[in-house]
């Protein structure tokens with residue numbers, strides 16, 4: 001786990017740490033506790049699938065809260081690779097296991113801040129998977145936070161916690177929100193005078209079909225899926241042919257991101273003489289592509305350049321390893337020869353024999369279901 005705590009100049013003492021997704025409920029839970037004169041350190045968890053660490057200062061100023069960004073990417077990828085004990089939700093969201101992981105991380109941070117309890121913005125009955133009474137109990141039990149977790153927004157529907165019983169927290173000033181409605185939370189946001197009202201949730205890409213299509217092939221084909229793999233899968237267009245993986249930029253920002261995030265050993269495809277996207281090909285360890293496969297990928301990447309296609313001719317695609325391109329760019333800037341680069345003359349081809357395809361959600365959904373059935377045995 002990495003965090004920005006090293007930059008804190010003073011290690012102020014706090015009464016509680018809070019799970020802060022950046023969604024409305026998590027912020028309101030913090031405000032309810034702050035109103036009782038208690039000090040709260042908010043933990044904003046970050047991974048390739050959620051988190052907006054760049055918003056930390058903005059939120060601190062806007063809502064009068066104190067935030068630490070906590071990167072849990074490595075742990076989160078391990079959770080997905082090993083598969084969640086409590087399964088996935090409607091898409092690829094392992095909400096119950098995710099909450100357990102975050103609670104455990106929060107428990108680890110408590111001592112550092114001198115905090116004696118954890119708060120979260122969960123609302124009983126709001127989410128079908130992770131906010132039912134039984135799953136709220138499972139999360140509390142499995143994360144081993146039974147005696148230290150307070151859910152201020154729905155506390156009145158739950159048994160009093162030790163923090164309420166010993167008078168640290170005034171139960172009378174906690175809330176009894178229940179269900180999927182948002183009116184109470186929106187009224188609270190108005191009462192607090194929030195200049196920006198955040199969306200209900202924190203924005204999790206694992207809960208979106210579009211993104212699940214990107215992540216699932218990585219989980220299925222990468223021998224050891226890494227944080228970098230999932231960061232790559234967030235960028236540009238994603239195509240797979242068996243365990244061969246090609247990513248293609250949709251715009252300049254994608255192109256720059258692909259070059260920045262790809263692994264040293266990845267293939268980089270760049271058109272010569274025509275504007276066009278950057279392509280990145282993943283060479284999994286011990287399984288280098290054949291020369292023919294590289295040529296097919298070059299033709300495929302070229303097919304995303306309208307001008308190359310319109311030329312009606314063979315076009316040149318430069319192919320090198322990312323590490324060689326990076327070395328050349330460090331030494332010579334944008335221009336100059338790249339060690340080991342091969343130039344392929346290819347006809348732009350959107351349907352080369354390699355059979356690059358984008359995963360369809362309906363197929364991915366079936367694969368996820370089959371995978372979960374297998375795991376349950």
Ligand code: SF4
Pocket residue numbers: 050093094095096098099130204205206207
């Ligand atoms: S929606 Fe995403 S971030 Fe939220 S609990 Fe579920 S998996 Fe975790």
